[in-house]
Amino acid sequence: MLAAAGLSGRLLVRGVRTLPPYAVSPPSLCGVAYYRGKQTPANSGTLIPSRALSGRQQATGKLVRNGEDKNAVICIEGNIASGKTTCLEYFSNTSNIEVLTEPVCKWRNLRGHNPLGLMYQDPERWGLTLQTYVQLTMLDRHLSTISAPIRMIERSIFSAKYIFVESLFKSGKMPEVDFAVLSEWFDWITANIFIPVDLIVYLQTSPQTCHKRLKQRSREEEKVIPLEYLESIHQLHEDWLIRKSSFPLPAPVLVIPADHDLQEMLHQFEENRDKILAASSL
Numbered sequence: 001m002l003a004a005a006g007l008s009g010r011l012l013v014r015g016v017r018t019l020p021p022y023a024v025s026p027p028s029l030c031g032v033a034y035y036r037g038k039q040t041p042a043n044s045g046t047l048i049p050s051r052a053l054s055g056r057q058q059a060t061g062k063l064v065r066n067g068e069d070k071n072a073v074i075c076i077e078g079n080i081a082s083g084k085t086t087c088l089e090y091f092s093n094t095s096n097i098e099v100l101t102e103p104v105c106k107w108r109n110l111r112g113h114n115p116l117g118l119m120y121q122d123p124e125r126w127g128l129t130l131q132t133y134v135q136l137t138m139l140d141r142h143l144s145t146i147s148a149p150i151r152m153i154e155r156s157i158f159s160a161k162y163i164f165v166e167s168l169f170k171s172g173k174m175p176e177v178d179f180a181v182l183s184e185w186f187d188w189i190t191a192n193i194f195i196p197v198d199l200i201v202y203l204q205t206s207p208q209t210c211h212k213r214l215k216q217r218s219r220e221e222e223k224v225i226p227l228e229y230l231e232s233i234h235q236l237h238e239d240w241l242i243r244k245s246s247f248p249l250p251a252p253v254l255v256i257p258a259d260h261d262l263q264e265m266l267h268q269f270e271e272n273r274d275k276i277l278a279a280s281s282l
């Protein structure tokens with residue numbers, strides 16, 4: 001199954017629909033990581049069975065990337081258009097940090113199909129399709145080979161499940177059987193593959209701020225998003241990362257209020273630099 005999903009050769013397991021005009025986006029920035037302004041290919045590494053690894057999450061018996069457990073992993077979480085990409089861009093010039101943006105361009109152009117656009121047009125039909133692909137591409141973000149000691153990822157395989165799959169299901173837009181399939185996949189992945197996270201940075205915004213920024217960004221697929229959707233995504237983030245009442249946290253959470261204007265946000269990122277980089281010494 002994993003081979004079919006595009007990870008073949010990397011796991012050493014010992015243990016035609018008419019598309020809307022915006023259907024295909026340029027794949028220009030897909031599959032790349034940024035390391036001090038340079039682009040490096042983000043390849044999946046080799047997975048081997050773990051020995052007894054210390055700290056972080058329990059890894060014994062899980063597949064681990066060859067030589068992994070050395071990188072510190074920081075995930076930038078937040079609502080849609082909260083400023084995550086802007087944050088990653090800011091830190092992309094820092095030596096030692098390799099940033100991996102969310103592979104949205106892949107979600108907009110999968111062999112000429114646009115699973116993101118399809119999902120927004122008809123979530124009941126295409127939610128499973130999109131989220132299956134999101135899960136695969138986010139797993140790749142966690143496992144890809146990087147050269148820097150710190151990996152900074154936009155979102156995570158965890159928020160894909162705990163926020164977006166959960167939202168589709170809870171709102172009645174995902175059939176129970178689709179939710180069950182995605183949940184089985186997620187449970188298998190997290191039970192069998194070591195996915196370390198050292199710090200979550202939560203860019204906390206009001207849904208109204210995101211709505212404003214979303215409209216300003218004007219991504220074609222997202223024009224159908226109402227404020228109510230951003231409110232529900234906000235509540236799911238708050239339950240997970242602030243109230244800690246919904247799903248397990250893979251790492252401690254650093255909250256950065258992010259309703260401020262751009263200049264103030266850049267200042268906030270700088271102010272929090274040491275706390276963020278401290279993840280590498282955990």
Ligand SMILES: Nc1ncnc2c1ncn2[C@@H]1O[C@H](COP(=O)(O)OP(=O)(O)O)[C@@H](O)[C@H]1O
Pocket residue numbers: 078079080081082083084085086087213214216217258259260261262263265
């Ligand atoms: N602090 C800010 N104030 C105003 N606009 C912002 C701010 N941060 C980001 N933006 C703009 O808002 C939009 C969404 O930001 P982006 O970083 O792409 O968010 P995300 O990656 O979370 O979706 C972009 O058009 C970006 O230029």
Ligand SMILES: O=c1ccn([C@H]2C[C@H](O)[C@@H](COP(=O)(O)O)O2)c(=O)[nH]1
Pocket residue numbers: 079080081082084102104116130131134159160161164165222
């Ligand atoms: O699991 C996921 C993750 C993201 N999405 C959607 C939400 C947005 O429309 C885009 C990502 O945008 P950001 O601007 O980076 O927040 O993808 C999803 O549906 N499912």
